[in-house]
Amino acid sequence: MARLETLKVAVVGAGKMGADHVRRIEEAVSGARVSAVVDVDAERAKAVAARVEGCTAHTDPAAAMAAADVDAVLVASPGPAHEAALLAAFARDLPVLCEKPLTPDAASALRVMEAERQLGHRRVQVGFMRRYDAEYMKLKSLLSTGQLGRPLMLHNRHRNVASPPGWTSEMLINDSVVHEMDVTRWLLGQEITAVTVLRPAPSANAPQAVQDPQFVVLETDGGAIVDVEIFVNCGFGYQVQAEVVCERGTARIGDGQAMVTTMAGRWGGTIAQDFTDRFADAYDREVQAWADATRRGQVTGPSVWDGYAVAAVCEAGVRSLAEGGRVEVELARRPALYDVS
Template identity: 55%
Template sequence: MSELRVGIVGVGVMGADHAERVARKTSGARLVAVSDPDQKRAEGIAARLGARAIGDPLELIAAADVDAVILASPGFVHAEQLFACLEHGKPVLCEKPLTMDAESALRVVEAEHKLGRQLIQVGFMRRFDPEYVALKQLLDSGELGRTLVLHNVHRNKTVPTTFRSEMIVRDSMVHEVDVARWLFDDEITRITVRTPKPTGLVSEGVLDPQLALFELAGGAMADVEVFVNFQVGYEVRCEAVAERGSATIGLGTGVVTRAGATCGTAIPADFRVRFEQAYDLEVQRWVDATVRGELDGPTAWDGYAAAAVCEAGLESLATGQPVEVALADRNAVLG
């Protein structure tokens, strides 16, 4: 396969960004089709990028001239669309969450396993970010000894008023869930989510910020502050504390300016700016691996494990108590 013909389902903020990426930045790929409930949006993007708009996302997935699919649709339709990708043998890069709950996510894992071929990659793009990659390599080298604790900060400038407390866990905190599993190469077995008095800049009933504690099978721990109405900008930091030192990423120490009795550096407006390079690398490596008939990134199991942790996190959010993560036996599922 000399060129991968890509279709994108969902061309909102993230999907439109991916459409531009595939059409203008990604080598070895061509954008051939897009689908979105907003037909005018889909038609406008398709016309601008030389693709066609298809009203029905399942029709796009089944199309003979679509070799592979990027799912940037809402999470509640992912299960149906993923099963369609598996049915038609289409490799798929699925933005998180894999599905909305652990039960359906596990069914996706099992269905893919029955095919005998991995087709699903989950869009945990931080695994492709150069800073996170460098941190992973440092920790894996053993230079700092055994990693003991991970501290995370995840702040958005603002989110829509429809972004509720549960979405902070499932759509924002899920990134730190995957980061902790990846950096420690271990499963999270227990999660506790607590909330301080919320910011006064959110709707009634929204619990923002949130603080979470992850406990991993090997005894390590990770914490995260998620604050999605921070007002300042998009800020993601991670500090790993090990036996012989620590390492921190996400400090934004590019150009530091000193003027007017202040010292500082720019904070990006949103996630597309902070992780632009990560998204570029993620999609390029997905295309390259798909052309080779391989997978090079987070798997359906990673998506399922994150869904299971977030499901426990939602229970903890409601009760304020630690909740054990109910995770299927990986060997039993995948053999």
């Protein structure tokens, strides 16, 4: 495949994440431009498309992908719409960057995986952006050297100022802890085999009937134990922290060592208030890496297998939340297409 000079991208979904990706591609990513915007809300699609010269607006993903000026697809629509958009992209053999979740459940993720396997080559990079965060990348690099010895435990904290309207207890697992599930697999190079969700007394700041915070314990096939404190109505800021405990040492990220000021008898800094703030560089790096690989005719980054494996872990987590106790993760056999070289 000849190298594409400029990657022409159809962005599916014009909500907060999709609109931010349109801005990102136009302002921060080289070698790519947005040629089409798709949203079920026609007016919203038109409003976002109007920000980009020559960009067209659509309500049907398949119609947008059929346009002559679309080389690739970025899917940022709600999770339940991902499967249809991915299958439409496969029908035209178009490369895709699909925001997490790949799909909302393991069964639909398996269908997507089988459809990609039938193509005979990878087409999807899943948007687990923490793999592109500078701090997580440094931690991964350090663990890969073996200097600290075998990882034994991984502690995670994930806090949001407030949950969006309509959030449920299950969404703390499916939309928040999903990130820790992926970075656990990536950092440790191990699959998650069981999930236990513990339910502390709900915060007074949590919406009615929402179990917040939660304490999630993950077990891996390498014998590591991983814990995640998820607290999405902490009230003070957005924090993501991780500490890995190994045989010969520990390593911690996420302490927010940004600028500290001293003034008027006080010292301190700031705490990010939103994930798009905290991970802005990671999103830029992720989309740039996808665009560069796609222009070379390659697919890199988190795969459909990764999306499926995390969906299966989420299902076990939601079941543990509902029923209590430890729930084992059931995974299908990994196809050779996704074997790690």
